[in-house]
Amino acid sequence: MSVTKQEIKRLGEMIYLDLTDGESVRFADLLNLVLKKADDLLSGLKDKPLRHISQLRNRMREDGVGIPLPKEKVLANAAETQDGCFRVPRILED
Amino acid sequence: MHDFEAVIGLEIHVELSTASKIFCSCPTTFGAEVNTQCCPVCLGLPGSLPAMNRKAVEYTVKTGLALNCRIAQHTWFDRKNYFYPDLPKAYQVSQQDAPLCTGGCLEIPMGEKGTKKVGINRVHLEEEVGKSLHAGETIIDAVYSLLDYNRAGIPLIEIVTEPDIRSAEEAQVFLESLRNIVRYIEVSDCKMQEGSLRCDANISLRPKGSTVFGTKTEIKNLNSFRAVRRALEYEIKRQAGVLKDGLAVEAETRHWDEQKGITIAMRSKEHASYYRCFADPNLVPLDLAAEWIGQMEAELPELPGARRQRFIDGYGLPEYDAQVLTSSKEMADFFEEVVKGYNDPKTVSNWIMTDILRHVKDQDEETEGIPLAPASLVELLQLIEQGTINRNQAKEIVLPEMFEDGKSPRQIVKEKGLEQISDTSQLEGVIASVLEANPDVVQDYLGGREKVMGFLVGQVLKETKGKANPRLVNEMIREKLKQ
Amino acid sequence: MTIAGMSVVEILEGQQRGEFTPEEVLRAHLDRIEAEDVGAFLRLCPKGSPGKGLLQGVPVALGDEVCTEGVETTAGSRILSGFVPPYQATLVGKLEGAGAAVVGKTNLTEFGLSFAMEDALFQRTQNPWRSGTTPGGAAGGAAAAVAAGQAPAAVASDTGGDVRIPASFCGVVGFTPTYGRISRYGVIQHAPSLTQVGLLAQKVRDIALLLKVLAGEDPQDATTLPGELPDFLEKPGEPGSWRIGIAPEAYRSCAGGDVYQATEELWQRAAEELGWQLVEVDMSWLDLAQVARRLIAAAESSSSLGRYDGVRYGYRAKDAQDMRELFSRTRAEGFGEGVKGEMLLGTYILGDQAHYEAYYLQALRARNLVYKSIKDLWQQVDLILTPTTPRPAGEGETPLEIFTGPSNLGGLPAISLPCRLVGGLPVGVQLIAPAGEEGRLLRAAHVLEKMIDFASSRNGGGQRA
Ligand SMILES: [Mg+2]
Ligand SMILES: [Zn+2]
8 A cells, every 4th residue: 555646645735735746756766765664664563552652630720710811912924914814715515 | 162172292302402503513592693603513413423522412411301201321322313404414313212210290380270280291301403494385385495504503402291181271381381390490591482491292082981082183383371371272272073973083184274273183193203212433432320319309409389389488488479489499589688688578578579570571571581670579578668759650650660770779869859757847748738728628627537637638739739748747747637 | 271261160160269159160261261262152141140059050051942931942943933832841950059150051963853963953163172173063062062061061951962962072071871871851852762961071970969969859850760869989999800791793894994993992091001801792773773763863852843833832834724724734834844754654554553653663673672772781791882973973874873773772871972182173982881880881891081181182183173
């Protein structure tokens, strides 16, 4: 099973990343290299998956209200704002 | 329509009424100025990390317990990855793989048909997204959108039912019952018009008697109970039409258009994104001790079902009354408060179910509270019992005033001069002159036509502008004519 | 001795003796930065020493993935150029609270994803030992700054060796504590399950001092360790008592001959001079750990870097007509090639059920295998000793993180000490300790450091250019 250029493009669409043909070819090679190694070394392992490296449990805070950022600071890094909001071009549904 | 059976499952999102957001201390107040309830965490700024709100976990567990779910002893939070401008981190922290609550059920009242059990697949905790405001009529023709992240990070629970619902009516009743429970346990205000309760529905049809599922559609934008019912009624008809024409129902998401009263296809389900879920390393797992879960259970208030039964057994109310009175926590609380001061449950129930509910219904659909102090209804009932006013005056004059400006019944009676004349010396003169003026009627009465008594009492009331206590007048006339 | 180039402890002692003031210390380091341009800093932000404390007047460099309020923070990526955080990392507050002076933000590879410092996007950082040579990454700027005497200490994140690899290449001490020991709040990360906040300095005692200031529970990072802090260095060690795990076969197959030889000579000296007891252990899982760590890092990156979308902060593509175009072009133009590749890899292994099971879940299984294998080792040994890198700065086949990655997989504390020069360039030796045993690790490292006496061997082996 080998990753194709087309598949890389589809992955790019999933994470909103426009890719050139050249990039797609290079990334397909990269993935095939890494996945081959993974196939060789990881297949057949039966250990329990280790989901959390932290041994801590039940870390929670009390439901207290604090002071939010001032609105100017909220918006300070935005490329475009309007009426106190972040402005973006129109949102098309897929 | 008779050939098909509808198979419906609901997916309900409820915003929890914590004071602060799920992962940060930003307030959750509805309607605040845009982007004023935000911080690095809920804006998903680089480097920020989540800190779990204990109350959000407690509220989720309580909801699960109220819906008879099993509570997971070991659970964690996943990242559900997708892109949308209202989603600050490009992932929603949710619980794909290990929901806090699973396998519950809710019994809903179906009138004469008794009750029906609807399975609850899961209740899990996740975070709310921000809000996009579209410039333009609809999302389609907007040229730009504005993002407000005040709402981003409010704790949200997702409740998913089993596909046990069989009609639009059942769906509506289920949703009402669910909302009632969630309000009973006080974990959310469930205001559909403010978006703190939202519902999506999955629906398919199958030939009656079949056990296989048909192809389902998902309906979004159901913003009221009425919308849920209407949209499902429409969709059942639409799918039945498609199937009767020998065509296949498309697996798709459809949008309910409230104005037009139709559902519209949005996008095909085949393209639905896979969310690439995995455990969020920034939140440590929860190991919930059975003891702690027991404590949550102990903190639950009496739930609607139990309360309904208690109203029947304890107050001797008919089942119908008990059902109506417990259909909202506020109303049931109101009833019990009034009964404490005026111990005639059936009379109190009658007042609430007829006159008071009529006034409440004239108001907003979602106002659950009865805008009266229980003590003032007690006072009103006592005024009637004591003969200070009669039932008609109470209903037609005093009660509307009570709703209008919140004055006490006694004060209204006084201001309107409604006190009945129960003083015999005041009435004696009036009665004498009425009898004098109607000698024929008096003769009829004495001749055995007792019915004319009504006329005589009426005349006295007329003379006293309705203030005379009719029962007293009746007695006095009777007494007088005996002589 | 000039001030720039002193260790943290030397600076503190010199100030105490009244030999120089915090202002002079800062000036001396800023002068050194100007005089010897190794490209370590992306930007300077000296504010002077904020007050008294354990680190009073000590200049500290911060990797540019550490959020500094009001000072641009890019994590080495174009997609964050111009981003000025409205908040600061918990660790910055702790440093300033202890009197340290943040001098500037150091260069790193984009989001710290690559260990090859040549991949850094904004500028080239030189290895102070030899111009034109890589300092190693991802925290190449931080290591170069410490090696060049431009800051006596630096703080940077480590997800697989980002601090220890450049420490090894640049001849300084690089340390990563137990997972959760230092708050990650405000540190820009791509793979949070692997990220430990690391420290760089010239001496082990400096590290202990920095750790004392930075360690501790932070309500804003749920993974920070609560409870009493262990004694990091003060207690005198018992050099003779350590049982040291080594895996000669595994090292030989991964590391170059020179590096293997340097490491072997070192453990033999330690056995002879310090009385350390050598125990040969099985580390046949090194390759498996390397692949698993890479897959986990890629998967987490594909999610963690999703937020860079041009909406709220950072780079935004010009003139996009709709949201899809805005997202796709912003990310295509904003990210560098290396990061794109890792995100695609991560998306692939999470992107459907079959891939998830074959790769991501298998990587988590491998993680458990490595975690348990190392845990079992602690029955036999107190510490593990490995080369830090398979080679000194330069090209090679073996992944640079082959020896450093496992401690990130297991959340374990580890330290790299300069060992000796190989071909005129430094190579490090790494000690790994059980979770929570930073005290043991630092005491042993302190003893080993004295034995190595790198400063003298440096004179013997040729002064840094
Ligand atoms: Mg949801
Ligand atoms: Zn917030």
